[in-house]
Amino acid sequence: xxxxxxxxxxxxxxxxxxxxxxxxxxxxxxxxxxxxxxxxxxxxxxxxxxxxxxxxxxxxxxxxxxxxxxxxxxxxxxxxxxxxxxxxxxxxxxxxxxxxxxxxxxxxxxxxxxxxxxxxxxxxxxxxxxxxxxxxxxxxxxxxxxxxxxxxxxxxxxxxxxxxxxxxxxxxxxxxxxxxxxxxxxxxxxxxxxxxxxxxxxxxxxxxxxxxxxxxxxxxxxxxxxxxxxxxxxxxxxxxxxxxxxxxxxxxxxxxxxxxxxxxxxxxxxxxxxxxxxxxxxxxxxxxxxxxxxxxxxxxxxxxxxxxxxxx
Numbered sequence: 001x002x003x004x005x006x007x008x009x010x011x012x013x014x015x016x017x018x019x020x021x022x023x024x025x026x027x028x029x030x031x032x033x034x035x036x037x038x039x040x041x042x043x044x045x046x047x048x049x050x051x052x053x054x055x056x057x058x059x060x061x062x063x064x065x066x067x068x069x070x071x072x073x074x075x076x077x078x079x080x081x082x083x084x085x086x087x088x089x090x091x092x093x094x095x096x097x098x099x100x101x102x103x104x105x106x107x108x109x110x111x112x113x114x115x116x117x118x119x120x121x122x123x124x125x126x127x128x129x130x131x132x133x134x135x136x137x138x139x140x141x142x143x144x145x146x147x148x149x150x151x152x153x154x155x156x157x158x159x160x161x162x163x164x165x166x167x168x169x170x171x172x173x174x175x176x177x178x179x180x181x182x183x184x185x186x187x188x189x190x191x192x193x194x195x196x197x198x199x200x201x202x203x204x205x206x207x208x209x210x211x212x213x214x215x216x217x218x219x220x221x222x223x224x225x226x227x228x229x230x231x232x233x234x235x236x237x238x239x240x241x242x243x244x245x246x247x248x249x250x251x252x253x254x255x256x257x258x259x260x261x262x263x264x265x266x267x268x269x270x271x272x273x274x275x276x277x278x279x280x281x282x283x284x285x286x287x288x289x290x291x292x293x294x295x296x297x298x299x300x301x302x303x304x305x306x307x308x309x310x311x312x
Contacts, residue, residue, distance in 0.1 A: 003042055005124035005131075005261055007067040011042055013117035015072040016104035020096050021081075023103075024074050028263070038074045043081065045069050045093045053082040054090050071097045119174035123260050126171060126184060130252065133164035134191055139249060139271045146242055147275040151198060151235070153209040158195045165192045183255045185299040187248040194241035201234055211235075239275070246273050246288045251295060 008028075017026050017040070026040030046069050047055025063069060071093055073081070081088035135142050135157070145152040168188040173181045202209040215227035249271045256264045265271075276283030290298075 002137075003065045003070065004128040005256075005264075006121055006128050007065065007070065008042060008261065009117070009120045009124040010067045011070050011072050012040070013120070014101045014104065016108045018072070018100070018104065018108075019074040019077055020071050020100035021077040022074060023100075026072065026074060028261070038076075041073050041075055041078045042070050043073045043078045045071055045090055045097070053085045054088075054093075057090075071100075119177070120260065122172065122174055123177065123180060126167070127256050127260055127264070129164055129167050130184070130187065133160040133167075134187070134249070135160075136249065136253070136265070136271070137268075139246075140274065143242060143246065144274045146194070146198070147239055147273060149235075149277070151211060151238055153195070153198055153202070155204060155207045155209065158199060158209070161188075161191050161195050164188055177259055180255045180259050182295075182299050183248070183252045187245070187252045189299065190241065190248045191245040194238070194245045197234075197237050197241045201231070242273065243286075243288055246271055247290045247294075248298075250287075250289045 012028060017028075018024065019026060019038070019040070024038055026038055028040055044052070044064060045054065046057040046059050046064055047053050048064055049055055057064075059069065081093065131137055142154065142157070165188045168184055171181075171184075198209070201212045201214060203212045211231075213231065215221060215224055215231050221227060253265050253271065257266070270287055270289075272285055272287050274283050274285045278284055
């Protein structure tokens with residue numbers, strides 16, 4: 001588990017982009033060309049792990065990574081508090097954080113754009129939902145199973161993707177973030193379409209959905225060839241919908257880097273897919289992205305896809 005985008009936005013906004021101890025102005029972008037700003041670090045008050053500084057606690061991992069357990073620091077002060085645990089207790093750090101946020105409110109309130117902070121918090125909440133419910137942090141792994149010759153989906157994936165689709169439908173979109181809105185809607189619909197396509201011919205066995213090979217339902221099957229062709233066409237549709245969903249995932253990540261967090265999945269890179277084994281025994285790896293002209297068609301095109309699903 002990692003720190004969610006919503007918690008990051010809350011921490012940076014309420015800290016005024018300043019170190020809670022020395023008050024130096026910080027930057028969130030490691031690639032920033034302005035050397036006068038130190039790179040801010042989201043430090044854990046109760047340690048991130050049990051063996052970390054101040055790590056002995058009954059807090060679970062989600063609580064440790066939440067806004068309430070984080071304090072924004074410069075690299076120097078972060079190092080200081082972790083190396084001198086006896087001088088920087090959990091209670092002392094909570095006090096420093098509270099006093100710093102009060103200082104920000106009283107001193108920097110005129111320079112803080114509270115509307116922008118609220119907008120970014122809304123967007124960050126949507127990003128967190130996408131990462132968790134669409135398994136963006138495990139995309140290459142789980143999609144390789146969905147694209148195998150015998151495609152597989154975990155038991156929780158369909159309901160989680162549907163949950164994400166419902167969140168997107170109900171979202172209140174801030175003004176001025178049209179591309180973010182279009183990319184998010186597109187991802188939610190195309191991924192939901194991939195689920196709907198796979199579920200047409202699947203069975204749940206244990207914790208995994210497997211294909212239902214209906215061409216084998218009776219033996220001998222007088223319509224074997226016809227049923228096999230329908231099954232093979234269904235596999236092609238499963239692949240096609242996952243390809244489209246991957247394009248949408250890459251578009252979504254691009255706009256998140258533009259509007260929410262420039263470091264979003266920078267270390268991991270683009271979302272790629274791997275399909276195999278193929279007839280030649282090899283696995284084929286692809287990077288799939290929408291062209292600019294394709295993006296212009298969305299989400300209208302995806303809404304048409306969703307209407308088709310509802311009719312069926």
